[in-house]
Structure formats: C-alpha cells, structure tokens
Amino acid sequence: GQQLNQSPQSMFIQEGEDVSMNCTSSSIFNTWLWYKQDPGEGPVLLIALYKAGELTSNGRLTAQFGITRKDSFLNISASIPSDVGIYFCAGPTGTASKLTFGTGTRLQVTL
C-alpha cells in the first residue's frame, strides 16, 4: 500500500525555537492532513490542505501542500511546552477515504 515517510523521526528543541517537519509519499495525494497526538489520546486535526501549493496557518502552525502533491510540510513557530507530542501527516485514499498515516515525528520541548 501507499506509504508516507516523515522526517525527522524525533526532535529535541528548546522553548521558543521554530520547528520544521515534512512528509513525503511515493504517490500523489489530493488532500493532506496534519494531526497531533498527545500521550494517551487519539490524534487531533491541526491543519487540512486541499490544493497543491496551498499554504495554511492555524495560530503558530503553518502547513504547505507541495506542488508535486507528493509532499507536505509543517512548521511550528516559537515552540512552547504544550507543543510536545507526536505529529502525523495523513492522506485519504480510496472510495471510503481511508486515512494513510505517516510514521510520525516526536517533538520534545525543553525549557
């Protein structure tokens, strides 16, 4: 099946720093979704992207839909401790729009 590769796998940053992560696919996606998962919880949607080249922000988060439709990027500016968690990219595929998830980027923020 389709695979989404995320990098980096994990990041250790200091509070206040900016963060960048990306997601790449071997095939085209028409929608990119970015989720955050807190410990012991299910994924929560952060940003949804629906058009190639689209740049969308949600507070300190900005995500971009790559023009090749095979990649997407998520940036977090001025990180804070509550940004800690695992960030997943995902794309719906097939007639039932089943989500394919990336492998995740684990973010740790130190004071």
Place this chain on the structure above:
Amino acid sequence: NAGVTQTPKFRVLKTGQSMTLLCAQDMNHEYMYWYRQDPGMGLRLIHYSVGEGTTAKGEVPDGYNVSRLKKQNFLLGLESAAPSQTSVYFCASRTWTGGYYGYTFGSGTRLTVV
C-alpha cells in the same frame, strides 16, 4: 458530549482469549474505522465501514473481525488473541461536509496480550 467513545480503555488478555472492543459515535457519521498503532509505525487501518451493515478489510485485517449492526456502533473482535496483537487501538468516524473532511478519533484502547 459529541464524539467517539471507546471501551474499554485498557485490557490485558492471555494468548488465545477473545474480546470485543466497542466504538460508539453520536455524530450520525456514516464512515467508521478501526486503526492500530504500534511504536514507530503510525496508525494502520484494520477494518472500516461505510454504513450500517457494511464492513471491509483494511491494511492489516488478519486476526480481527468487525460488525456494524447499528450506525452508531462499530465493534472490533479478536477471536483468539496473540502477542502480536498487543497494540493501541483507535476508532474513528468521519463526515464530509462543506468540502472538508471531519475525522474524529476516540482516545484509544491499550491492549496487552501475554
């Protein structure tokens, strides 16, 4: 509160035992999904349903069965649990309104098979 509720939250099974995980949603969503999450592998789709009375296999269906007798409930069954089924299981439901995907995830069931 509207959302997806999963029960139980935790369970320990012995190899060979059976159990059923329940997912309930009160948002009148047609689509429901069961995923498993293992360390470093993201979430993988086990089974899904596009409506009451319908189910289909996902990426990793072996060892699991599902039923959708009522629109609001999606059950995941393990007939004979194996240690390889130790994982965190997430249920999700989906709507499509106004051109936007609206997936809602439950908080998960942590299953350990010993």
